[in-house]
Amino acid sequence: MESNTVDCTGPMQDGRNDSEKTCAAARPPTVQSLFSWARDLVLSVVIAAVVILFLYQPVKVEGTSMMPALEDQERIFINKFVYSFGWGEIVRGDMVVFWYAADLSKSYIKRVIGLPGDTVEVVEGTVYVNGHALAESYVPEKYRDRSSMPARVVPPASYFVLGDHRSSSNDSRNWGAVPKRYIYGKAVFVYWPLDKIGLLR
Numbered sequence: 001m002e003s004n005t006v007d008c009t010g011p012m013q014d015g016r017n018d019s020e021k022t023c024a025a026a027r028p029p030t031v032q033s034l035f036s037w038a039r040d041l042v043l044s045v046v047i048a049a050v051v052i053l054f055l056y057q058p059v060k061v062e063g064t065s066m067m068p069a070l071e072d073q074e075r076i077f078i079n080k081f082v083y084s085f086g087w088g089e090i091v092r093g094d095m096v097v098f099w100y101a102a103d104l105s106k107s108y109i110k111r112v113i114g115l116p117g118d119t120v121e122v123v124e125g126t127v128y129v130n131g132h133a134l135a136e137s138y139v140p141e142k143y144r145d146r147s148s149m150p151a152r153v154v155p156p157a158s159y160f161v162l163g164d165h166r167s168s169s170n171d172s173r174n175w176g177a178v179p180k181r182y183i184y185g186k187a188v189f190v191y192w193p194l195d196k197i198g199l200l201r
Contacts, residue, residue: 054080055079055080055081056077056078056079056080056188056189057077057078057080057185058075058076058077058191059075059076059077059078059097059109059185059187060073060074060075061073061074061075061076061109064165064168065108065110065163065164065165065168065169065170065171066095066109066110066111066163066164066165066169067143067164067165067168068140068143068164068165069095069138069164069200069201070095070109070164070187070190070200071196074190074192074193074196075190075191075192076187076188076189076190076191076200077187077188077189077191078097078185078186078187078188079185079186079188080184080185082185082186082188083183083185083186088186090112090115090159090180090183090186091112091115092112092113092114092115092129093111093112093138094111094112094186095109095110095111095112095186095187095200096109096110096111096112096159096161096178096183096185096186096187097109097183097184097185097186097187098110098161098178098182098183098184099182099184100175100182101175101178101179101182102175104182107184108171109187110161110162110163110169110171110172110178111138111161111162111163111164112159112160112161113127113129113134113160113161113162113172114129114154114159114160114172114177115154115159115160116154116155116156116157116158116159117153117154117156118130118153118154118160119131119151119152119153119154120149120151120152120154120160120172121149121150121151121152122147122148122149122173123148124146124147124148125144125145125146125147125148125166127162128151138164138201139164139166143164143165143166143167144166144167145166145167147166147173149173152176152177154177155177157179157180157181158177158178158179158180159177159178159180159183160172160177160178161177161178187200188200
Protein backbone atom coordinates (compact mmCIF):
# COMPACT_ATOMS: atom_id res chain seq x y z
CA MET A 1 0.00 0.00 0.00
CA GLU A 2 1.35 3.43 -0.89
CA SER A 3 1.55 6.08 1.81
CA ASN A 4 1.33 9.86 1.43
CA THR A 5 4.88 10.56 2.65
CA VAL A 6 7.85 12.49 1.36
CA ASP A 7 11.10 10.61 0.74
CA CYS A 8 13.71 12.56 2.67
CA THR A 9 16.66 10.20 2.35
CA GLY A 10 18.15 11.17 -0.97
CA PRO A 11 21.63 10.05 -2.02
CA MET A 12 24.08 9.72 0.86
CA GLN A 13 27.08 11.81 -0.11
CA ASP A 14 28.10 13.30 3.23
CA GLY A 15 28.57 10.12 5.26
CA ARG A 16 25.36 10.52 7.29
CA ASN A 17 22.89 7.69 7.58
CA ASP A 18 19.18 7.95 6.85
CA SER A 19 18.24 8.77 10.42
CA GLU A 20 20.50 11.81 10.36
CA LYS A 21 19.18 13.16 7.10
CA THR A 22 16.68 16.05 7.43
CA CYS A 23 13.97 16.79 4.91
CA ALA A 24 13.38 20.47 4.23
CA ALA A 25 9.69 19.80 3.51
CA ALA A 26 9.28 18.27 6.96
CA ARG A 27 10.98 21.08 8.88
CA PRO A 28 8.76 22.99 11.29
CA PRO A 29 7.80 26.51 10.17
CA THR A 30 10.38 29.15 10.96
CA VAL A 31 9.68 32.45 12.70
CA GLN A 32 10.06 34.17 9.36
CA SER A 33 7.43 32.00 7.66
CA LEU A 34 5.04 32.49 10.59
CA PHE A 35 5.55 36.24 10.38
CA SER A 36 4.86 36.18 6.63
CA TRP A 37 1.64 34.22 7.18
CA ALA A 38 0.48 36.61 9.92
CA ARG A 39 1.30 39.63 7.73
CA ASP A 40 -0.78 38.24 4.85
CA LEU A 41 -3.68 37.51 7.19
CA VAL A 42 -3.66 41.01 8.68
CA LEU A 43 -3.45 42.56 5.21
CA SER A 44 -6.43 40.49 4.04
CA VAL A 45 -8.48 41.56 7.07
CA VAL A 46 -7.60 45.23 6.51
CA ILE A 47 -8.58 45.07 2.83
CA ALA A 48 -11.86 43.37 3.70
CA ALA A 49 -12.57 46.01 6.36
CA VAL A 50 -11.89 48.83 3.91
CA VAL A 51 -14.23 47.31 1.31
CA ILE A 52 -16.99 46.86 3.89
CA LEU A 53 -16.58 50.36 5.35
CA PHE A 54 -16.49 52.20 2.05
CA LEU A 55 -18.84 50.09 -0.09
CA TYR A 56 -21.14 48.59 2.51
CA GLN A 57 -22.74 49.86 5.68
CA PRO A 58 -24.16 47.76 8.50
CA VAL A 59 -27.74 48.68 9.39
CA LYS A 60 -30.12 47.48 12.07
CA VAL A 61 -33.71 46.85 11.00
CA GLU A 62 -36.28 48.48 13.26
CA GLY A 63 -39.92 47.58 12.91
CA THR A 64 -41.94 44.93 11.12
CA SER A 65 -42.93 46.67 7.88
CA MET A 66 -40.62 44.50 5.74
CA MET A 67 -41.63 41.12 7.16
CA PRO A 68 -41.21 38.34 6.24
CA ALA A 69 -38.08 39.29 4.23
CA LEU A 70 -36.69 41.33 7.14
CA GLU A 71 -37.63 41.13 10.79
CA ASP A 72 -37.25 43.59 13.64
CA GLN A 73 -33.68 43.87 15.01
CA GLU A 74 -32.05 41.95 12.18
CA ARG A 75 -28.71 43.26 10.93
CA ILE A 76 -28.07 43.81 7.25
CA PHE A 77 -25.46 45.27 4.92
CA ILE A 78 -26.49 47.94 2.44
CA ASN A 79 -24.50 48.79 -0.67
CA LYS A 80 -23.95 52.56 -0.52
CA PHE A 81 -22.58 53.03 -4.02
CA VAL A 82 -24.57 50.68 -6.24
CA TYR A 83 -26.80 53.54 -7.42
CA SER A 84 -23.96 56.07 -7.65
CA PHE A 85 -21.49 56.79 -10.43
CA GLY A 86 -23.68 54.93 -12.95
CA TRP A 87 -22.91 51.54 -11.37
CA GLY A 88 -26.54 50.45 -11.32
CA GLU A 89 -30.12 51.56 -11.77
CA ILE A 90 -32.94 51.38 -9.25
CA VAL A 91 -35.31 48.69 -10.49
CA ARG A 92 -38.69 47.43 -9.38
CA GLY A 93 -38.33 44.99 -6.51
CA ASP A 94 -35.17 46.51 -5.04
CA MET A 95 -35.13 46.99 -1.27
CA VAL A 96 -33.85 50.52 -0.79
CA VAL A 97 -32.80 52.55 2.24
CA PHE A 98 -33.64 56.25 2.17
CA TRP A 99 -34.02 59.38 4.25
CA TYR A 100 -37.62 60.20 5.16
CA ALA A 101 -38.38 63.51 3.41
CA ALA A 102 -40.52 64.87 6.27
CA ASP A 103 -37.78 64.22 8.85
CA LEU A 104 -34.27 63.72 7.48
CA SER A 105 -33.08 62.36 10.82
CA LYS A 106 -35.06 59.18 10.08
CA SER A 107 -34.37 56.54 7.46
CA TYR A 108 -36.61 53.75 6.19
CA ILE A 109 -36.23 50.57 4.20
CA LYS A 110 -38.94 49.67 1.68
CA ARG A 111 -39.37 47.86 -1.62
CA VAL A 112 -39.52 49.76 -4.92
CA ILE A 113 -42.88 49.27 -6.64
CA GLY A 114 -43.25 52.19 -9.04
CA LEU A 115 -40.58 53.80 -11.23
CA PRO A 116 -40.63 57.40 -12.53
CA GLY A 117 -43.60 57.87 -14.84
CA ASP A 118 -45.41 54.70 -13.70
CA THR A 119 -49.07 54.79 -12.74
CA VAL A 120 -49.62 52.92 -9.48
CA GLU A 121 -53.02 51.94 -8.09
CA VAL A 122 -54.10 49.67 -5.23
CA VAL A 123 -57.46 47.91 -5.41
CA GLU A 124 -58.46 46.00 -2.28
CA GLY A 125 -54.84 45.09 -1.57
CA THR A 126 -53.82 44.24 -5.13
CA VAL A 127 -51.18 46.55 -6.60
CA TYR A 128 -51.52 47.61 -10.23
CA VAL A 129 -48.66 49.20 -12.17
CA ASN A 130 -49.58 50.76 -15.50
CA GLY A 131 -52.85 48.83 -15.46
CA HIS A 132 -51.34 45.40 -14.78
CA ALA A 133 -51.59 43.51 -11.50
CA LEU A 134 -48.16 43.17 -9.93
CA ALA A 135 -47.03 39.65 -9.05
CA GLU A 136 -45.74 39.92 -5.48
CA SER A 137 -44.47 36.57 -4.26
CA TYR A 138 -42.64 38.39 -1.45
CA VAL A 139 -45.97 39.33 0.18
CA PRO A 140 -47.60 36.25 1.77
CA GLU A 141 -51.37 36.28 2.06
CA LYS A 142 -51.36 36.87 5.81
CA TYR A 143 -49.33 40.07 5.35
CA ARG A 144 -51.68 41.59 2.79
CA ASP A 145 -54.45 44.05 3.54
CA ARG A 146 -57.57 44.99 1.62
CA SER A 147 -57.01 48.72 1.40
CA SER A 148 -57.31 50.70 -1.84
CA MET A 149 -55.54 53.75 -3.26
CA PRO A 150 -56.55 55.82 -6.29
CA ALA A 151 -54.19 55.78 -9.27
CA ARG A 152 -51.12 58.00 -8.91
CA VAL A 153 -48.41 58.87 -11.39
CA VAL A 154 -44.90 58.60 -9.95
CA PRO A 155 -43.10 61.95 -10.42
CA PRO A 156 -39.81 62.23 -12.34
CA ALA A 157 -36.70 61.16 -10.38
CA SER A 158 -38.90 59.60 -7.69
CA TYR A 159 -39.96 56.10 -6.64
CA PHE A 160 -43.14 54.62 -5.19
CA VAL A 161 -42.21 52.29 -2.32
CA LEU A 162 -44.15 49.86 -0.14
CA GLY A 163 -43.37 47.67 2.84
CA ASP A 164 -43.86 43.93 2.34
CA HIS A 165 -46.02 43.74 5.48
CA ARG A 166 -48.80 45.80 3.94
CA SER A 167 -51.04 45.89 6.99
CA SER A 168 -48.34 47.44 9.20
CA SER A 169 -46.32 49.56 6.79
CA ASN A 170 -46.15 53.34 6.61
CA ASP A 171 -45.09 53.99 3.02
CA SER A 172 -45.78 55.81 -0.26
CA ARG A 173 -49.49 55.19 0.15
CA ASN A 174 -49.34 57.60 3.09
CA TRP A 175 -46.63 60.14 2.23
CA GLY A 176 -46.03 59.82 -1.50
CA ALA A 177 -43.08 58.88 -3.67
CA VAL A 178 -39.46 59.08 -2.52
CA PRO A 179 -37.14 61.48 -4.40
CA LYS A 180 -34.11 59.67 -5.79
CA ARG A 181 -31.74 62.06 -4.02
CA TYR A 182 -32.89 60.66 -0.66
CA ILE A 183 -32.15 57.03 -1.56
CA TYR A 184 -28.69 56.20 -0.26
CA GLY A 185 -28.37 52.43 -0.45
CA LYS A 186 -29.66 49.04 -1.48
CA ALA A 187 -30.21 46.27 1.07
CA VAL A 188 -28.15 43.31 -0.11
CA PHE A 189 -27.24 40.93 2.71
CA VAL A 190 -28.45 39.73 6.11
CA TYR A 191 -25.59 38.93 8.50
CA TRP A 192 -27.47 38.55 11.79
CA PRO A 193 -29.01 36.37 13.14
CA LEU A 194 -26.87 33.59 11.75
CA ASP A 195 -29.83 31.39 10.79
CA LYS A 196 -31.01 34.15 8.40
CA ILE A 197 -27.61 34.91 6.87
CA GLY A 198 -27.74 35.31 3.10
CA LEU A 199 -28.48 37.54 0.13
CA LEU A 200 -31.68 39.56 0.03
CA ARG A 201 -34.06 39.31 -2.91
